[in-house]
Amino acid sequence: AQKVTQAQTEISVVEKEDVTLDCVYETRDTTYYLFWYKQPPSGELVFLIRRNSFDEQNEISGRYSWNFQKSTSSFNFTITASQVVDSAVYFCALSDYTNAGKSTFGDGTTLTVKP
Amino acid sequence: GAGVSQTPSNKVTEKGKYVELRCDPISGHTALYWYRQSLGQGPEFLIYFQGTGAADDSGLPNDRFFAVRPEGSVSTLKIQRTERGDSAVYLCASSLRGGANGWTGELFFGEGSRLTVL
Numbered sequence: 001a002q003k004v005t006q007a008q009t010e011i012s013v014v015e016k017e018d019v020t021l022d023c024v025y026e027t028r029d030t031t032y033y034l035f036w037y038k039q040p041p042s043g044e045l046v047f048l049i050r051r052n053s054f055d056e057q058n059e060i061s062g063r064y065s066w067n068f069q070k071s072t073s074s075f076n077f078t079i080t081a082s083q084v085v086d087s088a089v090y091f092c093a094l095s096d097y098t099n100a101g102k103s104t105f106g107d108g109t110t111l112t113v114k115p
Numbered sequence: 116g117a118g119v120s121q122t123p124s125n126k127v128t129e130k131g132k133y134v135e136l137r138c139d140p141i142s143g144h145t146a147l148y149w150y151r152q153s154l155g156q157g158p159e160f161l162i163y164f165q166g167t168g169a170a171d172d173s174g175l176p177n178d179r180f181f182a183v184r185p186e187g188s189v190s191t192l193k194i195q196r197t198e199r200g201d202s203a204v205y206l207c208a209s210s211l212r213g214g215a216n217g218w219t220g221e222l223f224f225g226e227g228s229r230l231t232v233l
Contacts, residue, residue, distance in 0.1 A: 004157075037224075043204065044118075045158070045224040091157050101148050101210055101222055102171060105157030 002027045004094050006106035013082055014114050021077045021109045023092030029053075033100050034068065034075045035093040039108070045091070050100075051075065082113045117141065119225035121207050127231045128197055136192045136228045140209030147190050148222065149182055150206040158206055164190060165212075197232045204229050 003026040013019045025034065036048040049059065051068050059066045063080045079086055089110050093103040120139040128134055140147050145166055150158035160174040164184045172182070179197075184190040194201055204227040 042226060044226045045206065045208075045222075047221045047223070050221070093157070099163065099171060101146055101208070102160050102163055102174075103158075103222075105159070107155065107157050 002029075002032075002094050002096070002104040004092050004104055004106035006090075006092055006109050008109045009107075010110045010112070012112045012114065015084060016081050018078060018080050019082050019111065019113075021079075021090050021092075021111065023075045023077065023106060025073050025075065025092070025094045027094060027096070029096045031097040033095045033097065033103075035095070035103060036066065036075075036077050037091045037093065037105075039089040039091060041088070048077075053097075079111075082111075084113050084115050087111060087113045119207055119209055119223050121205075121225035121228050123228055124226065125229045125231075127233065129233050130197060130199060132197050132232075134194045134197055134230060136194075136205050136230070138190045138192070138207030138209075138225060140188065140190070140207070141223055142188075144209035144211055144223070145187070146210045146212055147184060148208045148210075149190070149192050150208065152204045152206055152227070154203075161192070161205075194230075197230075199232050202230055202232045 005024045032053045034051040038046045056068050065078045067076045089108040091105050091108045093105045095103040122137045147164040149161040152158045162182050163171040167184055167187045179195045182192045206227045208222040208224045210222050
């Protein structure tokens with residue numbers, strides 16, 4: 001069975017601080033996908049990134065970066081120079097390779113960025 | 116609009132009643148997913164359609180839940196004899212394809228239908 005753990009339930013930072021959201025996963029599959037989604041107060045989940053299990057390169061997109069370490073089964077998400085608009089619930093998710101849209105989600109981390 | 120549309124946005128019903136929730140995916144998306152999100156938790160997979168057929172319904176909690184997608188576009192999630200434990204936000208998502216081959220990796224979610232069973 002697959003499992004995703006986001007140990008940080010809530011994080012609060014002041015604007016311009018860097019913040020890292022942790023994600024640890026469990027799976028018996030050798031190939032899989034990992035995802036991060038953002039859920040703002042409006043409720044609509046917004047896709048941020050997908051990672052294949054065989055690609056451990058870190059990725060940067062603007063102020064966002066992702067660190068995938070297969071050895072520790074972690075897929076952490078860092079926001080650099082946080083902004084108030086980053087306030088949301090962030091979900092990490094895992095799916096197997098045969099049905100990538102069928103994901104197991106963590107319980108999310110609520111990020112609050114204060115001005 | 117261009118996104119995934121879900122109706123109603125809010126539904127309050129009494130225990131034992133029948134409920135239908137509708138999802139209109141992005142045009143051209145062949146794959147459609149239903150998830151359920153309880154308060155303070157992440158979404159849980161319910162069912163996946165590829166075209167008109169339910170390719171994977173392993174997440175449906177029991178036989179009170181049923182979903183259809185008769186023409187390969189709009190889908191309806193049906194809940195019979197609702198119980199208080201069914202209260203949640205029901206999310207629909209679509210993507211160009213459902214499988215691994217050629218899939219862009221992006222699911223597009225709607226804003227959800229909030230179901231409250233009194």
